Amino acid sequence: MKLHMRDLTKAYHEHPVLNVAEATLGMHGLEGLIGPNGAGKSTLMGLLTRRIAATTGTVELEDGDARHPLNPIRSHQVANLGLVKTNQRIQGFESLTIRDNLRLAATAHANETYRGVLDQNQTNDAIEAEIDDYLSQFTFADPDGFAKSGGEKKLLDILRCLIFKPRMLLMDEPTAGLPDDVTAKVMDMVRAKVKSGEMTVVIVEHDLELIWNYCAYVHFLSEGEILFHGTPDDVKNNRVVAEKYMGV
Amino acid sequence: MAYLIFSLSLMLIYIGLAQMLHVQFGLLGIPNFGVVGFWGLGMYAVGVMQVQLGMSFVDAMGLTVVLLVIASYFLGRLILRLERQAILCATIAFSAIIALLAVTEKWMTMGVVGLGTIRHPFRVLGLEEILFFLFLLALIVVMQILILKLHKSRLGRLMVATRDNEELAASLGKDTFQVKIVAFTLTATIMGVLGGLSAPLNQFLTPNMIVPSITFAVWISLVLGGKEHALGAMLGVFVTFGLFDILIETYAPVSPEFAVVVPNMKLFFYGALLVGVLVFRPTGILDRKIKPEDISAALSRGMSTGLAGAGRGMQSFAKVADEKLINRKKEDDQ
Ligand SMILES: Nc1ncnc2c1ncn2[C@@H]1O[C@H](COP(=O)(O)OP(=O)(O)OP(=O)(O)O)[C@@H](O)[C@H]1O
Ligand SMILES: [Mg+2]
Numbered sequence: 001m002k003l004h005m006r007d008l009t010k011a012y013h014e015h016p017v018l019n020v021a022e023a024t025l026g027m028h029g030l031e032g033l034i035g036p037n038g039a040g041k042s043t044l045m046g047l048l049t050r051r052i053a054a055t056t057g058t059v060e061l062e063d064g065d066a067r068h069p070l071n072p073i074r075s076h077q078v079a080n081l082g083l084v085k086t087n088q089r090i091q092g093f094e095s096l097t098i099r100d101n102l103r104l105a106a107t108a109h110a111n112e113t114y115r116g117v118l119d120q121n122q123t124n125d126a127i128e129a130e131i132d133d134y135l136s137q138f139t140f141a142d143p144d145g146f147a148k149s150g151g152e153k154k155l156l157d158i159l160r161c162l163i164f165k166p167r168m169l170l171m172d173e174p175t176a177g178l179p180d181d182v183t184a185k186v187m188d189m190v191r192a193k194v195k196s197g198e199m200t201v202v203i204v205e206h207d208l209e210l211i212w213n214y215c216a217y218v219h220f221l222s223e224g225e226i227l228f229h230g231t232p233d234d235v236k237n238n239r240v241v242a243e244k245y246m247g248v
Numbered sequence: 249m250a251y252l253i254f255s256l257s258l259m260l261i262y263i264g265l266a267q268m269l270h271v272q273f274g275l276l277g278i279p280n281f282g283v284v285g286f287w288g289l290g291m292y293a294v295g296v297m298q299v300q301l302g303m304s305f306v307d308a309m310g311l312t313v314v315l316l317v318i319a320s321y322f323l324g325r326l327i328l329r330l331e332r333q334a335i336l337c338a339t340i341a342f343s344a345i346i347a348l349l350a351v352t353e354k355w356m357t358m359g360v361v362g363l364g365t366i367r368h369p370f371r372v373l374g375l376e377e378i379l380f381f382l383f384l385l386a387l388i389v390v391m392q393i394l395i396l397k398l399h400k401s402r403l404g405r406l407m408v409a410t411r412d413n414e415e416l417a418a419s420l421g422k423d424t425f426q427v428k429i430v431a432f433t434l435t436a437t438i439m440g441v442l443g444g445l446s447a448p449l450n451q452f453l454t455p456n457m458i459v460p461s462i463t464f465a466v467w468i469s470l471v472l473g474g475k476e477h478a479l480g481a482m483l484g485v486f487v488t489f490g491l492f493d494i495l496i497e498t499y500a501p502v503s504p505e506f507a508v509v510v511p512n513m514k515l516f517f518y519g520a521l522l523v524g525v526l527v528f529r530p531t532g533i534l535d536r537k538i539k540p541e542d543i544s545a546a547l548s549r550g551m552s553t554g555l556a557g558a559g560r561g562m563q564s565f566a567k568v569a570d571e572k573l574i575n576r577k578k579e580d581d582q
Contacts, residue, residue: 051419079421093412095476095536096405104409105420112402112422114430120400164420 001063001082001168001200002026003048008057010043010224018043018224020057026168026200028217030191032232033204035221036245041204042088044221045170049085050075063167080109082167086174088204090153098140098147098156102131105160134159137185151177158186162193171203175210187214208246212236220245253377255494257449260384262489264442265466266473266481267391268435274475275404276428277411278328279336283466285343286436288350288458290316290443295363295453296356305369305448312444313437320436324429343463350455357455364452384445391438392482396540399478407431465489468518472525474532478540483533488518 003025010018018040025031025048035041046052048059050070059070061081068081093101106127135143138159140152147156154177161169169190175183191214194201205211211218212232219229222244228235235241265283272278293315297308327338350357357363368376370383398404409417410424418424447453465488473484492514496502502510525533534543 049419051415075415075418076421076423079419084421085419087416091413091416093409093416095408095412100405104405104417107402109406109422112406112427114403117394117398117401117403120397122400122402122405160420 001061003083003168004060004062004067005048006058008044008047008059009055010040010047010052011055016224018047020044020224020226023219023226023229025202025219026062029194029200030215031200031202032211032215032218033202033221034206034208034211034218034235034241034245039221040224041221042172043224045085045172045202045204048170049083050078051085061168076109079164079166082199083170084161084164084166084168085170086158086161086172088172088176090150090177091157092147092153094146097145098135098143098152099131101147101156101160102134102163103127106130106163130163134163137189138182151179151182154178155182155186162189165198167199169199169201171201173204173206175205175207183210190214250377252494252498253381254449255498257377257381257384258446259485259489259494260381260388261442261446261449262466262469263388263482263485264384264391265439265462266470266485267388267395268439268442269466269470270395270475270478270481271398271407271431271435274470274477274480275398275407275411276431277332278428278432279332280339280432280436281336281463281467282339282341282343282346283439284458284460284462285339285346286316286320286439287443287446287462288343288346289319290440291447291450291457292346292350292357292363292443292453293440294444294447295366298366298447299363300356305367309441309444313441316437316440317433320440321429321433324432324436328425328428328432340460343458343460347455347458350453350458357453360455362452362454366447366451366453368448380448387445388482392479396478399540403427465518468522471532472522474534474536474538476531476536477534477538479543480532480534487521487533492517 005020005024006022008018008020009016025033033041033044043052047054048070050073054071061068061070061078061083063082070078073081093104096104100122103123107123138155140155141148147153154174158171158174161171171190174186178186187210190201193199203211203215215232217229218232218235220227220235220238220241222240227240227244228238230238265287269280269283272280290312293312294305294308297303297311298305301308303311323338323342327335330338351359353359354361368380370376370379372379398407406417406422406427410422410427414424450457469484469488470481471484472487473482474480477483497510497514529535
């Protein structure tokens with residue numbers, strides 16, 4: 001899936017923080033979005049998933065031959081079209097165990113009905129098998145209990161999104177707070193899913209090594225505008241990027 | 249006896265209200281501080297339709313349900329997108345409006361003069377009260393079973409997730425507003441139905457029945473019992489209303505000069521109990537981590553040790569009795 005945006009702007013209290021004339025994300029499978037602190041990367045991801053309302057402009061989700069305008073729809077409808085995002089700031093459902101978090105994300109909303117109250121069924125074998133699979137690959141201190149450390153919560157946020165099986169995934173600083181080996185495992189899994197055509201991914205990261213290693217294409221955002229985009233090598237050698245971000 | 253049945257019936261009504269508040273606040277995080285508004289609306293609607301329009305209880309209740317669904321749905325649409333503090337204020341305002349309408353709309357409600365008499369739905373001479381009590385009991389048991397099932401369902405899990413982090417739940421494809429408005433409409437309507445059922449219980453309605461202290465009593469019960477626990481509402485009402493209103497007020501041997509201060513003491517005890525529980529056990533007596541199975545296991549263990557104890561007691565009693573018998577026989581023989 002691809003995201004097209006046009007004249008997309010966001011201002012807080014008349015103070016503009018984002019201004020993208022035209023851009024497309026998701027054309028190259030696994031893409032990176034980099035830029036200095038406060039450039040507007042998280043804001044852009046919030047606008048694209050309708051978590052934040054845009055000041056002006058349009059966003060469209062391209063899915064095969066279909067094009068869905070995202071402006072008129074709400075956050076949960078965006079997710080049900082297949083577009084999901086992981087969060088930079090730690091978010092979670094404190095009262096749900098790790099397994100229940102994953103069950104919630106894996107369960108289709110259409111199955112969460114009043115009629116279902118009578119059969120008291122919270123999951124099915126396919127979902128349980130998938131959860132077991134994820135939990136065998138990623139270790140939690142108490143896999144049948146609650147996510148404890150910040151790192152575990154961050155990982156759970158990513159796993160919730162993966163088990164949802166999105167067609168396009170936006171990841172906002174996924175590795176901040178994760179140990180290196182877990183980061184590598186997550187990224188390898190994401191790369192495999194992109195390769196197999198399950199989804200397209202855009203990653204926001206300050207860890208540039210990771211961007212150069214995994215991304216096929218990189219967008220550079222600075223002061224709310226996309227100033228440059230290209231292959232990792234192009235971006236690495238770009239003078240504007242070097243000046244504005246890499247402190248050369 | 250009649251008074252005891254009345255008190256027990258009222259206690260069931262309170263349990264029902266607390267159960268509904270448990271779904272609204274305990275599961276979904278909607279702080280409805282207008283419990284008495286929904287209850288009062290249902291009560292007056294049934295009363296007015298019966299007394300002023302001469303409708304039967306069943307017809308009046310049917311029409312009242314329609315009225316309640318419309319009222320709670322539109323109120324829900326107005327307030328459920330707001331912040332929690334705003335919901336709290338709006339629901340208090342709603343209940344204040346209902347209380348005010350009961351006073352001002354005299355052509356309907358008879359104002360402060362009062363509206364009566366509302367007849368019992370079960371017209372079996374001498375058995376009306378007890379039949380009505382049994383009907384309420386059946387209703388509360390059914391609602392309790394449904395709540396226990398809700399806790400183990402997908403919908404229940406989604407409600408908890410919505411309470412914890414609504415935005416995150418929405419970002420995983422859940423229509424959280426829909427979940428909230430449907431549940432709110434349903435539970436607020438049932439609060440009103442419980443009000444409608446209180447009409448024949450009270451028989452004579454006056455506006456000063458619609459007082460905030462009912463809302464507070466329901467809240468205190470739920471918070472005491474455990475707001476997130478499926479059985480918290482029931483336990484909380486037992487501890488507050490059951491203990492104070494029924495046991496102490498009705499049965500404790502209180503001399504007449506103290507009888508006047510008992511209701512005030514009750515509020516004091518409610519408050520003290522609430523503070524105590526909140527300090528030592530902020531989630532209420534029944535923490536959400538205590539499973540209903542644990543409670544029934546504990547109860548049955550208690551019951552079986554009790555039975556075993558009673559059995560052993562019987563045995564030793566029988567033994568003593570036997571010995572006595574044998575001794576007497578010996579004495580007789582001698
Ligand atoms: N709710 C808000 N109200 C006012 N200003 C905001 C709000 N959210 C973000 N901003 C401002 O918008 C700008 C962009 O913020 P954003 O979080 O998108 O940056 P970012 O590129 O994700 O930065 P980082 O790399 O630090 O995560 C910042 O200047 C920030 O202060
Ligand atoms: Mg950010």
